[in-house]
Amino acid sequence: MKRGYILAGLLLSTFLAAIEGTVIGPAGPRIVGDLGGVELLSWVFTAYLLTMAVTTPIFGKISDLYGRKPVFVIGSVLFLAGSVMCGLAQGMEQLIIFRAIQGIGAGGLIPVTFTIIGDIYPIEERGKIQGYISSVWGISSLVGPLLGGYVVDSLNWRWVFGFNVPFGLLSLYFILRYFHEQMERRKVKIDYAGAVTFTVGVAALLFGLATGGQQFAWNSPILLTVFAVAILMLAAFFIVENKAEEPLVPLRLFRIRDVAYSNVASLLASALLIGLTSYFPLWVQGVLGENATRSGLLLAPMSVCWLVGSVIGGRWIVSRGSRFTSLIGLLLIAIGAIGLVFVTDGTPEAMLMVWNAVYGLGFGLSFTVFTIIAQSSVGYQLRGASTALNSFVKSLGQTIGVAVFGALINQHIAKETASGSVMGVKVTQEDVNSLLSPEKVQQLPLELWNTLRHVLENGLHVLYIVMAAIAAAGVISVLGLRNRAPEAEGSREEA
Template identity: 65%
Template sequence: MKRGLVLTGVLLATFLAAIEGTVIGPAGPTIVSELGSVSLLSWIFTAYLLTMAVTTPIFGKLSDLFGRKPIFLIGCSLFVVGSLLCMLAGSMEQLILYRAIQGIGAGGVIPVTFTIIGDIYKMEERGKVQGMISSVWGISSLVGPLLGGYVVTYFGWEWIFGFNVPFGLLAMFFIARYLREQVSKRTARIDVAGAVTFTIGMTALLLVLALGGQYIDWASPELLALAAVAILFLVLFLVIEKRAQEPMVPLKLFRIRDIAFSCAAALLVSTLLIGLTSYLPLWIQGVHGGDAASSGLALAPMSVGWLFGSMIGGRILLTLGSRRTSLIGLTLIVLGAFVMTLMDLTAPIWLLFLSTLLYGLGFGFSMTVFTIIAQSSVGFQLRGASTALNTFLRTLGQTIGVAAFGSWLNYRIAAQTADGQLTQQGVTQEDINGLLAPHASQSLSDKVAGLLRSVLENSLHSLFVIMVVIAVISWFVVLGLRNRPPGTEEEADQRIKAPQREHA
């Protein structure tokens, strides 16, 4: 097997994922202004994240049973098809559906790319390789917002999804042609019951989070019934997993200290990532009156910071250990979140760039550690499930973040407009949508535009304060990591058999 060419395929798939995650951010307000109301903005992200979250553990376990290559190729094919369909979407409902198809494909691609690295590189090499992968993520994340912003401004939002297609096809070619793996034949049965109960339970739970407070009242019979379905099927899932011969999500992974704490931290940090990429463009375009290209430029320092943070974090992990390296990252994230709360209409632009740079550096340090822990804390037979679990919790964090932040933002906007001040000025929902579209916003009077910007500014500022609180909680969570580098495969098998021997 030619590791360099396999790595090329993995890097291309990483580029695919990074472009998808960053291009859509600056395009969000423009899409909403053309296809739907601002209240539907979160669904562009939620549909993708929900299906990705549900399918990630399933694909991860299937890759342990049937090999990484077939699962990668299936996932990548679905992702490319979903991207093509998104380009053709003519309504918000269609776009949401096609984003869901993209999410299913991403559930097979993203965790398997990380698992492949764990398979073909030793522990001593993974820090350097993960830094390389994060470098591609950083470069593509830098290109994504800038290029995507200009494409949206001058060609239309439909074309941002076209970036995924060539990189997806190239990644499929390299993995199909050069990845050689020996998958031992195993007689274990697929955990169908676990997959079904998990899919129903998690889908119901994520729909409760996405719909509650925005589209359906929290105390409504429909939402309470959906919550009951989520609880019932998730409890059944836990019971089934304890008895299954090959559980889809091996619960014994949580007995490993580093995995337990890194998963909790990854979930929290991911809410901050989606909050930044989803709602900073809303601040730029709605409050400051910029365009999609300006939003991409504002996110560029985060991409650069992520690039350098991941490279440095991967190199110092073996000397400083998991806890210290993660604490460096979370400290930078806390600082970035605090600086974000200092922004207002009069704040200098360098303050915004400083905040996103600090965020990016922190993400680079911490996410690299979490990924290597997932790969290096278990042996080959559980590496796919462990990596998928880490990826799933990141996606779950983003899904919860989009839903919770969207509910909070809509609540704050409604609270500030409840006194009728805006309606007395003749302001409609279309005017609020128009604030996000440069051409439409020109038709608003200065007084009305000023009122709308003030409402949006206050709502987003309260959201940035919440992100500070989440960042501080994440800082305390990583204190639970062991203060040493992730172990080798030999140590991993011992941890599964004797988790009580784990010490700080």
């Protein structure tokens, strides 16, 4: 019975994280229309993903040393506090800061959720339970865009940050009340040097990728200094980790073949996921002129098929092996990515839904496999670190993806509007922001609206081509996996 309540708490926490990630997509254009700063839109995603990326392995290691429960509680509290503050933000800069706080909480919450599953369920049941967890992502991904779009159109974008609060509080209660872990008391050493070098290095790298070509020129002294700091700190991090008694990120995990290849595939697939959920609403609302509810509806097939794919993936990894399952998943993702390359403003909405459905089926198949591989390839003492490493790689892929994709689109818009006119039509930054606001876009002259939406369409087309290339690389990466089912407890490889 207790295990059932714990599972309910973990499912709710997963729903919390998933619903937050999906409702923000349809709200993005409206946030720009309200707060302005279309050039800062990518930072609404980047700030969250960056702080989640740098804190995920730290919290994962702490959970191995001090227990899963304290980390879960701290992560939940920070995540909920950040959610409330995001809903109260009065400017784009404030929203970005509060999203960063949310990300710190998610860095503790998300990986520990999967680790607890690995702790309380034997390998025979783990595939099924991980399928449930992935199914919640699918269900909440379906509810999120639809509900988020409806609320944005009917009430205000601020309300989308309140969806996860009641679920988070209930999840926190279940874990506090029913989860009692048995921790061996042992002398531990926190890898402070690794934490500092890793945090500074990754933060500098992602900051440089997010601002390069936008706030700062690629060859500017500031940006060159940032990248130099990133290289030096990351080099120092690898040196420190090889010598640390209790390394923050056990680099020896990469000596395990399946862990190494699955993490590469996770990195690429996660970049595609954030590209689709963050910038597809821009296509629907900016290019097609539809509302947020419509963008959520067109994303719904991805969520439904993610649910189907995750259930199938949990079964196939046992019956058909990890390489077969993940290869089918990445091939489907590649088909969906290539399909979007050929969409235009005249493409029927039914075809957009088809390509999103194919994408979702591929995500469901592949992400389920990657999580199970991370847990089944190591023993208890490294399970938290291995799961956190996989979660970190996914968040790193999303962070780099949204930073690079945002840079591509912003540079295209800036280039097309640099002269202050496009095809003889005068254009201002406020006009670009108005394109994404349902209220303000009505005030734009028809000729200006047509001009701006075609500028945005061309920028998104370039983005879809890049995403198709990344999907092809993902297919190649999973060929390195061994085609086998997860090993039974006690027969795993130790790094």
